[in-house]
Amino acid sequence: DAGVIQSPRHEVTEMGQEVTLRCKPISGHNSLFWYRQTMMRGLELLIYFNNNVPIDDSGMPEDRFSAKMPNASFSTLKIQPSEPRDSAVYFCASSFLEEQYFGPGTRLTVT
């Protein structure tokens, strides 16, 4: 298996623009997680899905953030409009049991 795939790997955008991050989990995994990592706040769980259903979105910072999982092999995290404080590395992870498998991350820079 190729592991968790994220795209793009790097994104630079201007404040106010819409940003869409994409994730393909490992085939057969039934849980998918979106995390954000910054120096100041460390690794934060934003939202997670189980069997394509959002279970806990309490970590989503505000209404500018939204996430979808239309099927078992694809998820998106959207930020609209983006702000400079959204600059971070965003990770997607998937799991079947307790162990999580992380993607390589998307480094987002909002200028």
Added chain:
Amino acid sequence: SQQGEEDPQALSIQEGENATMNCSYKTSINNLQWYRQNSGRGLVHLILIRSNEREKHSGRLRVTLDTSKKSSSLLITASRAADTASYFCATGSVGNTDKLIFGTGTRLQVFP
């Protein structure tokens, strides 16, 4: 908020030495996991220890868990330069093992 707090924040050692990192957490857990993150990469799972276990080994890794003190330690024996990375503990809560709460991490530097 982060549940796990790790100590030390940074650790520098020579190749061949042992490295010990500690993790403390606040609530009851079902399991505790350790992950490694190389610079610019995603996290990689290292080892999982359940709440009814006290010690677990995997290769050069040894993990202990003390639920009475709500703490865990990760020991890397005979360290190598390739062990240079950040190490995170993560806890799975009772009743919700899907969701992990990650600690703040320990940055380990191993000098050749």
